[in-house]
Amino acid sequence: MGRVKSLLLLLVITALALFFVLPLLWFVFAPFNERASLGVTLPNPPSLANFQEVLSSELAMRGLLQNSPIIGVGTMLATTITAALAAYGLSRSTIPGRQVLTYVLILFSSVVTGTASMVPIFRLVFDLGLINTHLGVILTMTGGLLPSAIFIMQDFVEGVPRSYEEAAMVAGASPLQIFRDVTFPTMRPGLMVVGIWVLVNAWGTFLTPFILIRDPNLLPAAVTFYRFFDEEGLPQITLVAAYAILYTLPVLLLYLLINWRYGFRFFGGIKQ
């Protein structure tokens, strides 16, 4: 009886695993297959022809190698630095209701970059003269990601005992030395987590740059995917597959690098 049960369980798990693994297999195989379709087939023979064609598309490559990095890194720096300062200030102050403040901000943030607010955001960015600029996209996305970033960051900062800074004050350090030697290093795990999280979000955002940028030369990779759709709006699967793997690779590698180097945690405090 127990054996039958565990066998059944094994079958269910295998089916579930296959269900989730298939798209990943497609994702890995299709780019190397000249005749890729929506089915998962082993490339036979494997070829790099898809990549050759993708690499020859100037707009797509500019999106991937220039515009996406500018927007991604820009948003990451703006959000992480602002969130770190805000979280530090919030967690080290005794403003009544500061917890409520962060929750309210988070609630609103889903509105800021949401579809519903795209018209006012467009108007705002237009009035600021930032339409068709990377800066406009960076600022809009920073606004949207900041509350959650502050929320995550706050947890990290609160995990750092105040006595670290106090010990440095008593030891004779100046405020700048305290920040450089104690505060910044102890906040580093939080900066890492928030930084990567923001980068992944910014890298993958489609709607904001799609609406705010007109010039095809400035579009990030998330939007230049459209290069590989034909006039009827149908995807050229071979090219989309090849571009998709190129598009994913930088973020994936970065994640692995950080994870290997520092380890990821979504809670505060310092691993001693």
Added chain:
Amino acid sequence: MASIRLNNISKNFGTVKAVSNVSLDMPDGEFVALLGPSGCGKTTTLRMISGLEMPDTGRIFIGDRDVTTLPPRDRDIAMVFQDYALYPHMSIHDNIGYPLKVRGIDGGEVTQRVSEVAHSLQIGQLLKRRPGQLSGGQQQRTALARAVVHRAQVYLFDEPLSNLDAKLRLEARAFLKHLQREVGVTGVYVTHDQSEAMALADRIVIMQSGEIMQAGTPLEIYRKPANTFVASFIGSPPMNLLPCAIDYGARMITVADRFHLSGDTFRLPANNARAVTFGIRPEYLHIETQPVPNSIQSTFYVLQTLGSEALVIVRVGEHLVTVRMFGDEIPDLPRDLWLVPEPERVYFYGEDGNLLP
């Protein structure tokens, strides 16, 4: 080295009075313990000396300098924190050397001084490790090393031993005392552990509700508690306190409404002052198994054997009274016992709780 002078300092947090009108003179080279239950204002007082808190009113002097408004780094102090506050991302060497580094002392000299201090504290072999790889006792020594590596005018200790287990705490206590005798530092030591304060300090300041209850040498405080708070706080077990009344005309003391002690045997308070509390330490009560004059009748309640001594707890009316008996041979005690206080060890406290002269 320098003296510390607190001149009428007060500090409120919102509506809570943390410290009110505390004045204290600590001469150069004195090691003072601030002792009291949690929330008594001892840590706030220490933090005001360190500059981590600013007093609302009053002045603080270190030596001749008025440091009231100076930030911690301009006060020339060193401090050991309760949680040690060792920087987790720095090696033990860098942790200990940090006060030297921020003062711009060059690397070679830092290394030399760090290793000197570390060796004297027996953590010389740990300098390359991180704080997380050290035991509690080693972390405590590292925190101590960081405080003494730089010659400060004043050393501050915020319950530095409270995170250690009992055995390590005794070791660390002996070690601290030795260090303090050797270096002869001016130190302020905050603790809620009276035996720690008694063992380490030249002078103990007992605080309660933000005010100083009594300041004196450990023996003074033990022998002459200035008020019922100190009497019931110091000593383990603390002093027995019983309600009393004195009839000065008849020279008669009535304890716990019932028992009469002669005013000829016991020294009565001066000026016929009204006494309401009768105090006697457990070791100055003697047990008789037969009725004797000038004794307090009681019934046996419980016996606690502690090895070198035993605590006999008896009932006097509705009050519990502790008697300390030394030696490991405790006789079988009958139900009815008569307690005889040593006359010169009896204290009377007035209605305000203060000791009557």
